[in-house]
Amino acid sequence: xxxxxxxxxxxxxxxxxxxxxxxxxxxxxxxxxxxxxxxxxxxxxxxxxxxxxxxxxxxxxxxxxxxxxxxxxxxxxxxxxxxxxxxxxxxxxxxxxxxxxxxxxxxxxxxxxxxxxxxxxxxxxxxxxxxxxxxxxxxxxxxxxxxxxxxxxxxxxxxxxxxxxxxxxxxxxxxxxxxxxxxxxxxxxxxxxxxxxxxxxxxxxxxxxxxxxxxxxxxxxxxxxxxxxxxxxxxxxxxxxxxxxxxxxxxxxxxxxxxxxxxxxxxxxxxxxxxxxxxxxxxxxxxxxxxxxxxxxxxxxxxxxxxxxxxxxxxxxxxxxxxxxxxxxxxxxxxxxxxxxxxxxxxxxxxxxxxxxxxxxxxxxxxxxxxxxxxxxxxxxxxxxxxxxxxxxxxxxxx
Numbered sequence: 001x002x003x004x005x006x007x008x009x010x011x012x013x014x015x016x017x018x019x020x021x022x023x024x025x026x027x028x029x030x031x032x033x034x035x036x037x038x039x040x041x042x043x044x045x046x047x048x049x050x051x052x053x054x055x056x057x058x059x060x061x062x063x064x065x066x067x068x069x070x071x072x073x074x075x076x077x078x079x080x081x082x083x084x085x086x087x088x089x090x091x092x093x094x095x096x097x098x099x100x101x102x103x104x105x106x107x108x109x110x111x112x113x114x115x116x117x118x119x120x121x122x123x124x125x126x127x128x129x130x131x132x133x134x135x136x137x138x139x140x141x142x143x144x145x146x147x148x149x150x151x152x153x154x155x156x157x158x159x160x161x162x163x164x165x166x167x168x169x170x171x172x173x174x175x176x177x178x179x180x181x182x183x184x185x186x187x188x189x190x191x192x193x194x195x196x197x198x199x200x201x202x203x204x205x206x207x208x209x210x211x212x213x214x215x216x217x218x219x220x221x222x223x224x225x226x227x228x229x230x231x232x233x234x235x236x237x238x239x240x241x242x243x244x245x246x247x248x249x250x251x252x253x254x255x256x257x258x259x260x261x262x263x264x265x266x267x268x269x270x271x272x273x274x275x276x277x278x279x280x281x282x283x284x285x286x287x288x289x290x291x292x293x294x295x296x297x298x299x300x301x302x303x304x305x306x307x308x309x310x311x312x313x314x315x316x317x318x319x320x321x322x323x324x325x326x327x328x329x330x331x332x333x334x335x336x337x338x339x340x341x342x343x344x345x346x347x348x349x350x351x352x353x354x355x356x357x358x359x360x361x362x363x364x365x366x367x368x369x370x371x372x373x374x375x376x377x378x379x380x381x382x383x384x385x386x387x388x389x390x391x392x393x394x395x396x397x398x399x
Contacts, residue, residue, distance in 0.1 A: 001397065002047045002114055004105065006131060007121030008055030009034035011073040011083050018054055021064045025057035028284070029314045033148065034121055036207045038075055040389025041119065050081035051104055053097045053127075058090045094126040101130045109138045117142040117396050123151050125169040128176035135179055142399050144392060145180045146204075147190055153307040182395050187333040189309040200398070202391035205312040205335060208321045208379050223361035224253040226294035226324075228287050229315050231260030236300030236329075238262065241269055243300075243353040250275065252361070255290060257282045291322040295368070296360050299328040302348045308332050321379040323372045327356055341375035 010018050010031050019026055041048050052070075059066040070083035082104055087096040109116060118131045120143060128145070135141045151170045177194060183201040185191060191201060225244065231237055237260075244254045256266055257279035270276040282290070291297060297319045301308075309332045316334060319326040319342075326342045345356040360368075381387075 001045065002108075002111075002116045003041055003045045003049070004108055004116065004118045005034075005038060005041060005048065005050045005052075005121070006101070006105070006118055006127055007034050007050075007052055008124070008127075009038070009050070009052050009121075010054050011052065011071070011081070013073050014054070014071065014083060018056060022056060022062070023064065024062050025055070027055045030055060030122070030148070032209070033206065033314065036209050036385045037119070037121065037146065037389060039209060040207065040385030041392070042076065043386045044389060044393035048075075049079060049108060050075055051101065051108070052081075052083050053086060053101060054083065056088065058093055059088045063088055098126050098130050101127070102134065105130060105134055106137075109134060109141060113140065115140050115142070115399070117144055117399075119144045119146065119392070121146045122148045123173050125172040125176070128180075129172055132176045132179040142181045142396060143179065144182050144184065144396055145177075146184045147194065148186050150190065150193060150307075150310050153310060181399065184392055186312050187310055189333065193310065200395050202395050204388050204391065205333075206314060206317050206383070207385050207388040208317040208383050209385060210321075210380055222251050222253050222295075223249075224255060224294045225296055225298055225357060225361070226255045226290055227258070227298050227300070228256075228282075228291065228318075229258050229299075229313075231256070231258045231262040231266060233262055234301075234305070235260075236302050237266070239302070239348075239350050239353060240298060240300040241266070242350045243357060244276070245269075245273070246350075246354040247358065253277065255279065255294065257287065257290065288322070291319070291324050294324055296343075296357070297322065297324050297326045298357070299326065300353065301331065302329055303331050304348075317379050317383055320375040323369075323376040325360060325368050325372045326375065327353075327360060341371075341378050 008030070038050065054068070056063050056068065066087070066089050068086050068088045070085045073081050073083060075081055084097065084100040084104065086100055087093060105118070118141065120127050120131050131143050135143055151173050180199070182199060183194070183196055184204045185201055186205055188203055227237070227240060252275055254276045256276070259281050266278050270278045279290070299313060299315055299319065301313060311331070311333045313331070316328065316338060320338070328342050328344065329348050330339060330344055343356060343360050345352045
């Protein structure tokens with residue numbers, strides 16, 4: 001079976017250019033997850049092609065160029081992948097992307113009579129509409145939809161919402177969903193929300209690509225608590241700051257890196273409390289190094305809000321795989337098996353988070369190392385791309 005991965009990943013050859021031209025919305029987590037899917041699909045299918053319209057923001061406020069110039073590339077020594085060109089101006093971009101994608105997909109569909117499957121990444125209306133429209137032309141075409149987020153919980157700027165474009169996009173997505181053959185869902189609760197009914201689906205809450213970073217010296221003489229990721233109020237960052245402020249000992253450090261609406265408050269706290277370090281936005285390698293140096297990693301997100309049923313925080317696997325112990329609350333969208341490998345506060349109060357930070361940091365380094373190692377092995381063995389994508393391979397091969 002021929003497979004076409006349709007998404008918005010950044011080709012390695014264009015990564016630095018896209019990063020340097022982006023003013024906002026550079027989607028590292030989405031890019032990493034897409035490449036993990038590629039690794040898994042490549043392990044199971046002999047004929048995989050990538051077609052991408054990179055997920056970037058629009059000119060002039062989000063991206064420096066009004067025209068995005070793509071290129072041919074290859075994810076292995078035989079693939080003929082393509083990153084398309086498109087006009088990157090609001091209200092024109094989606095039309096431009098759809099026009100160029102349809103041309104490329106139609107060419108791929110007519111190459112031979114072999115059964116074909118398009119794997120569409122995320123509920124993006126411009127990607128889904130192209131795939132479902134071409135399904136009407138080619139009877140041997142199967143569409144497998146990866147659902148990483150639900151549209152009503154995706155971020156959208158004020159103008160986009162005010163003009164009703166987000167609602168219009170959701171209407172298009174719901175129409176397209178009727179013509180999807182099978183699904184890969186981030187959480188099981190998505191099944192009912194999307195009205196999948198009797199169509200095949202598999203659960204892939206995420207996956208982790210093993211990346212080893214050599215660190216000569218790991219200094220853990222102080223109790224260092226690390227948070228990496230989006231600095232959003234809704235993710236519990238203020239709770240973390242308050243819990244840390246309850247710790248009186250000078251032998252504790254709070255390291256934070258990332259960007260978001262809590263950034264300014266974090267900077268203010270860092271000025272008044274020398275134990276707090278704000279690192280800003282760091283590279284992947286720099287984040288990995290901090291994770292290995294820290295005593296414990298923290299995800300203070302709480303279960304407040306219905307969206308947690310449809311969310312699996314990407315940092316869950318990243319944290320657990322690091323080998324450094326993780327503290328996190330119980331979230332509805334995270335399967336129960338993960339909590340055996342994390343320290344979980346008894347409740348979501350600031351007082352309980354404070355006590356958990358103290359209790360974990362007071363454990364011996366040997367105990368922490370053993371706990372972190374078990375968590376790392378769980379992720380690397382059971383949640384790698386080869387294992388996780390096998391369920392997609394088995395599902396689409398039944399068509």
